[in-house]
Amino acid sequence: MANLNQVSSSKMFGGYQKVFSHESSELRCTMKFGVYLPPAAESGKVPVLYWLSGLTCTEQNFVTKAGAQKYASELGLIIIAPDTSPRGVGIEGEDDSYDFGSGAGFYVDATQDKWKQNYRMYTYLPALINANFPTIPDRQAIFGHSMGGHGALICALRNPGMFRSVSAFAPICNPSKCPWGKKAFTGYLGSDANVWQDYDATCLVQKYSGPPLEILIDQGKADNFLADKQLLPENLMEACTSTKTPIIMRMQEGYDHSYFFIASFIEDHIRHHAKFLKA
Amino acid sequence: MANLNQVSSSKMFGGYQKVFSHESSELRCTMKFGVYLPPAAESGKVPVLYWLSGLTCTEQNFVTKAGAQKYASELGLIIIAPDTSPRGVGIEGEDDSYDFGSGAGFYVDATQDKWKQNYRMYTYLPALINANFPTIPDRQAIFGHSMGGHGALICALRNPGMFRSVSAFAPICNPSKCPWGKKAFTGYLGSDANVWQDYDATCLVQKYSGPPLEILIDQGKADNFLADKQLLPENLMEACTSTKTPIIMRMQEGYDHSYFFIASFIEDHIRHHAKFLKA
Numbered sequence: 001m002a003n004l005n006q007v008s009s010s011k012m013f014g015g016y017q018k019v020f021s022h023e024s025s026e027l028r029c030t031m032k033f034g035v036y037l038p039p040a041a042e043s044g045k046v047p048v049l050y051w052l053s054g055l056t057c058t059e060q061n062f063v064t065k066a067g068a069q070k071y072a073s074e075l076g077l078i079i080i081a082p083d084t085s086p087r088g089v090g091i092e093g094e095d096d097s098y099d100f101g102s103g104a105g106f107y108v109d110a111t112q113d114k115w116k117q118n119y120r121m122y123t124y125l126p127a128l129i130n131a132n133f134p135t136i137p138d139r140q141a142i143f144g145h146s147m148g149g150h151g152a153l154i155c156a157l158r159n160p161g162m163f164r165s166v167s168a169f170a171p172i173c174n175p176s177k178c179p180w181g182k183k184a185f186t187g188y189l190g191s192d193a194n195v196w197q198d199y200d201a202t203c204l205v206q207k208y209s210g211p212p213l214e215i216l217i218d219q220g221k222a223d224n225f226l227a228d229k230q231l232l233p234e235n236l237m238e239a240c241t242s243t244k245t246p247i248i249m250r251m252q253e254g255y256d257h258s259y260f261f262i263a264s265f266i267e268d269h270i271r272h273h274a275k276f277l278k279a
Numbered sequence: 280m281a282n283l284n285q286v287s288s289s290k291m292f293g294g295y296q297k298v299f300s301h302e303s304s305e306l307r308c309t310m311k312f313g314v315y316l317p318p319a320a321e322s323g324k325v326p327v328l329y330w331l332s333g334l335t336c337t338e339q340n341f342v343t344k345a346g347a348q349k350y351a352s353e354l355g356l357i358i359i360a361p362d363t364s365p366r367g368v369g370i371e372g373e374d375d376s377y378d379f380g381s382g383a384g385f386y387v388d389a390t391q392d393k394w395k396q397n398y399r400m401y402t403y404l405p406a407l408i409n410a411n412f413p414t415i416p417d418r419q420a421i422f423g424h425s426m427g428g429h430g431a432l433i434c435a436l437r438n439p440g441m442f443r444s445v446s447a448f449a450p451i452c453n454p455s456k457c458p459w460g461k462k463a464f465t466g467y468l469g470s471d472a473n474v475w476q477d478y479d480a481t482c483l484v485q486k487y488s489g490p491p492l493e494i495l496i497d498q499g500k501a502d503n504f505l506a507d508k509q510l511l512p513e514n515l516m517e518a519c520t521s522t523k524t525p526i527i528m529r530m531q532e533g534y535d536h537s538y539f540f541i542a543s544f545i546e547d548h549i550r551h552h553a554k555f556l557k558a
Contacts, residue, residue: 010539011501017539064538067346222290259343260289260296 004132007032013073014039017063020132026124027086028117033128034063040076047139047277048078049270050125052148052155055180056103059083062145065259071270077277078133082125084147086118099180100187106175107151108199110188119188122199125155141273143167145262146225150175153201153215153236160210165276167216167269169262170223173236174202180230202232205239215240215247216272218265220255283411286311292352293318296342299411305403306365307396312407313342319355326418326556327357328549329404331427331434334459335382338362341424344538350549356556357414359407363426365397378459379466385454386430387478389467398467401478404434420552422446424541425504429454432480432494432515439489444555446495446548448541449502452515453481459509481511484518494519494526495551497544499534 007019015038024031040046049072051062062068062081072079085105091114094101110119142163144152149171156166175181176196185196197203219226219233226233233249240247255261286298294317303310319325328351330341341347341360351358364384370393373380389398421442423431428450435445454460455475464475476482498505498512505512512528519526534540 010535010537011499011533011543012539013543065343067349067542069539069542070346220290254290256289258289260291260348263346263348264290264292 012036012069015041015069015073017069019059019063024086024124026120027089029086029089031087031124032059032083034059034081035133036063036069036072036079037133038073038076038078041078041134045134045136046076046078047141047274048080048133048135049273049277050128050140050142050152051079051081052107052142052144052151053081053084054144054146054148055084056098057084057148058103061259065263066266067263068266068270071267075270075274075278077270077274078135080128080133082128085121089118091115091118100184104147104184106147106181106184106188106199107154108185108188111195112188112190115188121151122155139164139277141165141277143169143269143273144171145169146231146257147172147180149217150181150201154199154204156213157201157204157208158198160208163213164279165216165273166213167272169218169265169269170220170225170231170257171201171217171233171236172231174200174232176200176203177235178230178232179228202235202239205236205245206243208243208245212246214276215245216269217247217249218252218261218269219249220252220257220261222254223257223261225257291315291348294320294348294352296348298338298342303365303403305399306368308365308368310366310403311338311362313338313360314412315342315348315351315358316412317352317355317357320357320413324413324415325355325357326420326553327359327412327414328552328556329407329419329421329431329434330358330360331386331421331423331430332360332363333423333425333427334363335377336363336427337382340538344542345545346542347545347549350546354549354553354557356549356553357412359412361404361407364400368397370394370397379463383426383463385426385460385463385467385478386433387464387467390474391467391469394467400430401434418443418556420444420556422448422548422552423450424448425510425536426451426459428496429460429480433478433483435492436480436483436487437477439487442492443558444495444552445492446551448496448544448548449498449504449510449536450480450496450512451510453479453511455479455482456514457509457511458507481514481518484515484524485522487522487524491525493555494524495548496526496528497531497540497548498528499531499536499540501533502536502540504536
């Protein structure tokens with residue numbers, strides 16, 4: 001992360017929405033990420049909120065569609081939005097499907113020969129943290145959407161104390177049990193489903209013993225992937241209930257899986273995180 | 280406008296962001312437009328705000344990037360966002376440049392043989408009005424960005440009383456005098472520059488005699504098209520000053536021409552319009 005190249009910079013809500021590229025030694029390719037710097041970052045260190053995006057996304061989707069910057073500006077938070085997979089690494093078949101390979105890194109470190117040299121999003125993420133921006137190291141939070149909601153939950157659950165809060169929009173809550181997760185985990189991690197548990201929020205919540213995490217989740221009731229059993233929030237709820245893990249699961253009448261849904265509730269999520277980040 | 284086909288519908292801020300397609304007899308092609316219906320539209324008629332987009336845009340740019348729906352929901356306004364030109368009409372060369380032809384209709388009715396059958400955006404726009412949505416006919420306002428800011432200004436100035444208010448982000452204020460405008464007007468309207476004045480806000484403001492229009496304009500000082508003399512807000516200011524036309528021209532330090540700039544000030548613009556629409 002030594003060298004960041006600024007790809008773009010636009011003033012927004014008094015701060016700056018920027019995109020940087022850098023050579024990732026972890027992923028062995030050039031990666032881009034978005035960062036919003038609030039006005040408060042000009043004069044001191046501020047907390048940081050990480051956003052992980054869903055299948056097919058780049059860093060652009062969140063940056064252009066979520067409407068988060070207004071609240072990050074007001075509350076004085078940096079928001080970092082990484083890409084969703086290595087790019088252009090030349091693995092045969094990497095661009096063949098929307099839910100595996102490019103744009104579908106699933107925030108795991110692959111163990112299978114074909115993918116393990118590059119598909120290491122789980123280890124890649126911390127490299128973005130605190131490295132180049134005026135962030136306060138112990139004031140971090142994480143959130144995400146769909147595949148990125150899964151990513152946010154597993155990052156928080158596997159790293160007790162690293163994130164003060166975690167939230168998600170329509171996360172893939174139990175990837176070991178849904179078609180997207182089974183395909184991705186088989187491909188990246190192999191066919192032994194026991195190994196998958198380390199990257200499955202519903203499994204991880206059952207062994208979590210770190211500081212209390214008050215998980216906030218919004219899930220649209222009209223989300224077609226909910227109907228398709230890709231998201232399985234009921235399984236995460238059951239695991240949280242049985243382990244007495246605090247969770248706020250809001251089932252939102254009429255909302256789908258899109259960024260229109262995310263934009264509608266992004267303010268709630270950012271204020272939720274600010275409560276913990278600024279406590 | 281008899282038959283609208285719903286292309287998409289997503290719940291957003293309690294209302295619905297929809298996209299429709301329809302066969303336009305005016306433009307002789309299939310057109311799409313976006314419409315945000317606030318919760319208040321479910322139980323009665325509400326005012327309507329038209330958004331006109333800039334060069335290269337479709338109806339999607341505003342719908343996904345401007346962050347307008349939150350305020351339209353709160354204030355009970357319908358927002359309609361049309362496309363920026365006819366599409367796929369098969370005129371030779373229509374896709375050859377970003378600033379003429381497809382995506383660059385310039386909100387005029389073309390008079391030149393090659394374009395005049397289809398490029399009639401000026402006449403097309405009113406067909407979208409009140410036809411299919413629960414709008415209050417005498418409570419309409421209009422705004423836009425860049426080429427669409429030009430479009431909003433000329434629509435308001437040429438139709439006294441039709442719009443209660445008009446605003447723009449970085450509008451092309453004096454198209455007769457800038458490279459974009461000269462290219463477009465020569466192509467669509469021919470080489471007689473006298474004809475161009477009917478579609479030039481700086482010229483129109485000098486003969487406007489309708490009800491007072493309190494024009495609101497935001498212009499980023501770091502906008503590269505301002506430096507390139509494509510926008511010429513100073514010419515519109517001069518015309519407004521000499522004719523005592525009320526105008527609020529805000530030069531915004533550090534902001535560029537992007538939707539990040541628009542999103543930063545969209546709330547101000549929608550509240551400005553609501554003041555007149557709900558008076």
